[in-house]
Amino acid sequence: MAVEIKMPALSPTMEEGTLAKWLVKEGDEVKSGDLLAEIETDKATMEFEAVDEGVIGKILVPEGSENVKVGAVIATMAGEGAGDGAGAAAGNGAGEGGEAEAAAPAPAAEAPAAVAAKAEAPLAKPAPAEVKIAADPAIPEGTEFTKLTVREALRDAMAEEMRKDERVFVMGEEVAEYQGAYKVTQGLLQEFGDKRVIDTPITEHGFAGVGAGAAMGGLRPVIEFMTFNFAMQAIDQIINSAAKTNYMSGGQMRCPIVFRGPNGAASRVAAQHSQNYGPWYAAVPGLIVISPYDAADAKGLLKAAIRSTDPVVFLENELLYGRSFDVPVLDDYVLPIGKARIMREGKDVTLVSYSIGVGVALDAAEQLAADGVEAEVIDLRTLRPLDTATVLESLRKTNRLVVVEEGWPVCSIASEIAAVVMEQGFDDLDAPVLRVTNEDVPLPYAANLEKAALVDAAKVVAAVRKVCYR
């Protein structure tokens, strides 16, 4: 029985082509893989092969024909046996004699038709299910607080999770014998041994991939980057491997990993060692991005990050490592991911920030209070998903908003907050949203220039005066 050989599409965008040359003639016997013809498109000349054996019947389109539409019947072919006709040549479709199996196959069966209709219907984004983000756990009355540095709080978080879960291990440069380049992993090697606290060679791209692979294999890696500046060598593994795999696999393959380390400007280390990657990672669906300010949040959120089944980028700050804060003395202090924290209440203006910027905002609020302006300070804590509800709720009260960010202004978290507020809180605004960020330059080394480039409380106070018109 005759089978139709159709003009093939040789690339996803091809609609027609030139049948440059027939490499078989009528009556030829062909077997799978034999070349049938040469097809020219605007991009290339390609050969077109038989998929099965058979005998070439009639050649319907002579060589040299131009503008042959994809899917047009160009020849017929007799299959090997009557029952064996299906699939005799590339270009042959499943439906015998169907007209429209080309680039956009008209579905013969009922099911695909229904699908086509469905696909045309607008894909309404499901209204965000009323996921009530858990509030911070109530701290029982009478709980003791202890002063801990951010560095100690992070270390305690890792140690507690390592005690709880054998799958958790820490890997990175100088995390073991050296006790951490910034001493964040101090004591972990002594407690957990070299199976679980692993010094790597200086090889960020490699060990980020090893970590992601270990997570796919069922472990719970905590990968330390000495600083996030060096993670740029590894960013492909963070985004293309860790963040996207769950989606690409239809939810089959998890990658529960934490990438952590200091982020943002340190002190006098110049441009290559001073950059805030918060906006970079926060732009990527599939990642969780956390950037805490104080020690209690650092501890509670790092514990949550290690427990999460999703890949987490955990951005710390070198200048905060040595600062001490009150941390509740509780057996298992875990905080919810994706929930901002109101650090100071106020009614006149909302200051939104994260990481070291929160300290700047709090200083500014203190100065403003002396002037009779009551600023509300929000620490976003998580940059993805962003807790916009808390920001908008505060705006409804204050009607004025300034974002404080230790980072560049363009395409920043500040830009994102401004956009969200414009879209969802427009009617609550009595003044434009202002962004107080670093200057839009690589960070300079000279002390005076560095200071001029970074955010500080004076710049925040000036912005608040502007939005308060005073």
Added chain:
Amino acid sequence: MVKPATPRTRGKSSARSAAAPARPDHNEAKPVLPTKDYDASKDELLEFYRQMTLIRRFEEKAGQLYGLGLIGGFCHLYIGQEAVAVGIQSALTPGKDSVITGYRDHGHMLAYGIDPKLIMAELTGRAAGISKGKGGSMHMFSVEHKFYGGHGIVGAQVSLGTGLGFAHKYNNDGGVCVAYFGDGASNQGQVYESFNMAELWKLPIIYVIENNQYAMGTSVNRSSAEDQLFRRGESFRIPGLQVNGMDVLAVRAATEEALKWVKSGKGPILLEMKTYRYRGHSMSDPAKYRSREEVQEMREKSDPIEGIRKHLEAAGISADEIKAIDQDIRKIVNESADFAETSPEPEGAELYTDVLVEQY
């Protein structure tokens, strides 16, 4: 001259001496390429034939569906390389050993016995596809089989596979990871970063370079200063074997040797599989970088399926028996294509699922 190297001292700072002798656990005994092919039973020969033919026919059908516009984007066919995946996979312990590869991944999945319908439906972007239609040709996974993809970034799977090897060692589960990559990927930096760590930590991993001789359109000699790729592990003290990747029995024999090496705790090993792809790099490859004669010669002289056919005949398997297998495979492949064409596309709501696992 061997320069004095620092011995391995992780966890023992006392041994940190710059003048220490070369690492004592240096791999003295090198693995050797088996001189004899794998001695396959009649049943095994039949199974090799069946799997390789299934891959060949499946890929031809995929090419056909691509021509019809039913498969979009990039589609990299495994035709010509069948003996590599089939020979290696047959030596592994399913559910214990893990496997990871690049984007030319259909063959490896079929060699696992994963339902061709689920694979073909993924190629056509249907809900029933193994990745729910969200991954496509290059991004397919079966965690159930410990098949970890299906990765689209050249070389990324080598670091990821090293992590899988790390997990085997960490869990002490006796499993081995096989990380496949191509001659093109073998020039990526992260491959060597991974080699270094794998040997340093003696991870149970077999690195398999599927050297099909062309990285897209650039031949190995034009891209590689050391074009004998099995030597690429040498500066990390990773031994390598060069194997005829067109002969499934040679592939299997080399894999047995590699498994022995890795399972005895000697760390990673590299297998260079000399193979050849008959088709273009992807479906939209004009194939101007090599002659038709070169392809034809490989097909005629080194085809892995024709090769195994001779063994089947020698084992007294009749032409009718082989024909029955062929017909069976044709049916399976046609059914997978029908299924892939007629099963529905993903629901619109699937757009938003599987971005994150948890709710925050």
